Amino acid sequence: MRFRPCIDIHNGRVKQIVGSSLRDEGDSAKDNFVSEQDGAFYADLYRRYGLSGGHVIILNPVGSEHYEADLEQARRALGTFSGGLQLGGGVTPDNAQMFLEMGASQVIVTSYVFKDGRANMERLEKLTALVGKEHLTLDLSCKKTPDGEYFVVTDRWQKMTELRFCEETLEKLSGCCAEFLVHAADVEGKQHGIEEEVARICGSSPIPCTYAGGIASMEDIELLRKCGGGKVDFTVGSALDLFGGKLSFEELAGIK
Template sequence: MRFRPCIDIHNGNVKQIVGGSLKDDADYARDNYVSDRDGAYYSDLYYEKGLRGGHVILLNHEGSPYYEESRRQMELALSAHPGFLQAGGGVNPENAEELLNAGASHVIVTSYVFRDGHIDMARLDRMLSAVGREHLVLDLSCKEKDGEYYIVTDRWQKMTDTVMNTATLDELSSYCDEFLVHAADVEGMQKGISESVAAILGAWARKPITYAGGVHSIEDIHKLGDIGQGRIDVTVGSALDIFGGPLSMEKVIEATESIR
């Protein structure tokens, strides 16, 4: 298990938010933490710790008045250490190359490959042609409905008809280098992981896959390690001390390194 850090950017600031609260209308989100540091500061911090493979996510939509400043913060993080961080948020074949040139190792995509709630394989093919499988991460973040977990798009606001399960992971695995999965129902809430989502990922885990959502203690990390059989990586956000939370980043690193 590896710790994959994050830099979430909303309204021009590095933030930690409650994921389910995010709305494009009025650029609203319920904040857990708003940093006075820029994207490059966190990129430097992760680089010094050797935490390769984290992600920087732009949470404003392109029509937002905050979009350009949020984009600038993303580019500060990427350019500080080229090839070190992944980048996501509104990625499509037209802007993906810009992000790679700005320093992203991979681009992270969800919404572009879904249209009207359905997966669009032609769009996925275009995305693959634009960046190559080795630079593509598919974000299969999900919410629970009727006992199953459906992929959500547009900053976790829209439910699709695609279930996030081992069959879907099988189907999409040939198109990407990694998967990222936020358990959106618990994202930013610091109330514990979604054991059901973790179990799906751990049962599959045929290529690098990162779980995010709800971690608030070292016990959560060990639980995720057990459920995922040590085969999935983890993101911790709002609970970290660097984002105003109670959990030491050093202890998170130690815990993940102890799980094999």
């Protein structure tokens, strides 16, 4: 279990947002924190602390008026910590290699591998063949349905798919990628505690898995350790002191 830092980019700025508020229409989101620093600043900090495996996430869709500014922020971050950060946000076979050449250790994909709400194994296998399993992280961020089950969401957490987030899904998809990234989208950015069931399912993963969403205290991190059997890595956004929160970056950087 270790800390995986993040650099979230929206409207050309490094930000922390409330995940459930993100909308493509109007490029809108509820901001928790907007940084005066650029992506390279955070990438250099993570590099100096030896925190590899973090995530750079582009939150605007391709075609947004802000996408090129997002891309420039990502380029600076990846160039500053080459091989130390993963890149997600609009990844397809058309741009995956470009992101790897920018310096990403892995590309993070979700929306591309879903069609009409269903996982498209042909698309996933195509991307795996293109970049190599070792360079692919599959984003299985999820939301809870009224009947209490979790389903994968795509398109910046705005579309519910038909793929259930469960142990069987992790087992089935583990052969196509190197890691999973899972945002508990219902609590993302709200700092109200973790989704314990999501953390428990993450703990069943046969490959490395990173949990994100709701962490606000060291108690939440210990609960994640318990739920995930000590195997689940984690990321902290809005609650981190780097982004206006109270959790110490230096303390989390020491968790191995």
